[in-house]
Amino acid sequence: MTISQPKTRDDLIALLSITDPDELQALYDAAYAVKAANVGRVVYYRGLVEFSNYCIKDCKYCGIRKSNDEVERFDTPRDDILAMARWAWENRYGSLTLQSGERQDEAFIDYVEGLVRDIKDLSHGELGLTLCVGEQTEDTYRRWFEAGAHRYLLRIETSNPDLYATLHPQDGHHRWQVRKDCLDSLRRIGYQVGTGDMIGLPGQTLGDLADDILFYRDMDIDMIGMGPYVVHHNTPVGKQVLAGGLDSDEEKRRRLELGLKMIAVTRLFLPDVNIAATTALQALHPLGRELGLKAGANVLMPIVTVPKYRPQYLLYDNKPCVDEVPDQCKNCISARVASVGDTIGLGQWGDSPHFFHKK
Ligand code: 5AD
Known part of the structure; x- marks a missing residue:
């Protein structure tokens, strides 16, 4: 089977519908070839520091949601x-990503601003810095940009506002439109902007996933971090999935496969963006991240979180790397990259080519 470049929503859905093993392999190979031609067979690292799990949000799928009182x-x-x-x-490592639960108080905003400045200083400006600390005002985003952050990740989670509403409390603090507006603010300020979705959510269709890819295009997104939905046992969505018998090995396999297909189809549709092979892939399969690289991803986010806090930063169950220290993650990840036949872009920021193409 020859895989051609998808152009329409129907093309995207047709590719996402593939299940035949030979056709799937052809899809992944085509996406890998597009990656090689457009962003190279080079994997860039974003060391991930998960620095706090306090969160004002109560997203119904997430393990560090405000009302999960099992979390320390x-x-x-x-x-x-x-x-x-x-x-x-x-x-x-070239660049670092600071991630935490969401907070919007002035003390937090100051704290992050100071951290950005200190990290830029200690690395003599060499470490690239990505922030992933949720919805903020445009003013806050600007302060952090001026302090030296140059990339920002904020997943839209799903481009379908109705599906979004089923996954979040309807209390006025979890509004899809606000999230989308944040992405517009980030773009206006000059960040390289990253977004993404969760894949295999209850109630999500292939049409929704195709729309997510169209959303990335329409929002002129530079970086994409998306991954399969993974159950967290003490959340409303997790409980609903478990009670419905929808977390069988077969279901997990299907969600992993869908996650890989999303990487491949996104790579075919948007050849010059950065795409991460996320940790959630590995929560569903020991070689999940390698499979992501082979399906067209070119970014990895090795965990650099202080080891003693790792068990407290569980967005979902079976999160890998929780018992490891950064040196182990470094060796393990470089072996994973080598096994795919890619090289590591050590010491480089690995910016999204898309960001420069539109200038
Ligand atoms: N499964 C997969 N991804 C999750 N996230 C949060 N909870 C889960 C889950 N149960 C993702 C969200 C968020 C990112 C930091 O982690 O997409 O944006």
Whole structure:
């Protein structure tokens, strides 16, 4: 079977519908060839520091949602964050992503701003810096940009506002439109903008997933971080999925496959964006992230979170790398990249070519 470049919503749905193993392989191979031609067979690292799990949001799928009282909340001491940043810089990770639960108070905003400045200083400006700390005002986003952050990740989670509404409390604090407006603010300020979705959510159709890919195009997105939905046992969506018998091995396999297909089809449709092979793939399959690279992803986010806090930053069950320290993650990840036949873009920011193509 020859895979041609998808052009329409129907083309996207047709590719996402593939289940035949030979056709699937042809899809992944075609996407890998497009990756090689457009962004190269080079994998860029974004060391991921999950620095706090306090969160004001109550997303119904997420393990660190405000009302999950099984979670012990933590704030990583500033010096520990800086030590992890230094480790990433010394190990030539190229860039760092600071992620946490969402908070919007002034103390948090100041804290993040200071962290950005300190990390830029300690690495003499060499570490690229991505923030992933949720919905904020345009003013806040601008302060952080001026402090030195140059990329921002904010997943839309789903481009379908009705599906979004089923996954979030309807309390006025979880509004799809606000999230979309945040992406517009980030673009206006000059960030490289990343978004993404969860794949295999209850009630999500292939049409929804095709629309997510069209959303990435229409929003002129530079970086995409998406991954399969993975159950967290103590959340409303997780409980509903478990009660419905919808987390069998077969269902997990299907969600993994859908996640890989989304990477491949997105790569075919948007050849010059950065696409991450996310940790959630590996929660469903030991080789999930390698499979993601083979399906067209070119970014990995090795976990650099302080080891003692890892067990408290569980967005979903079976999260990998929780018992490891950064050195182990580094060795493990480089072996994974080598097994695919890609090389590592050590010491490079690995910016999204798409960001420069539109200038
Ligand atoms: N399964 C998969 N991904 C999840 N996230 C949160 N909860 C889950 C889950 N149960 C993702 C969301 C969020 C990102 C930081 O983690 O997409 O944007």
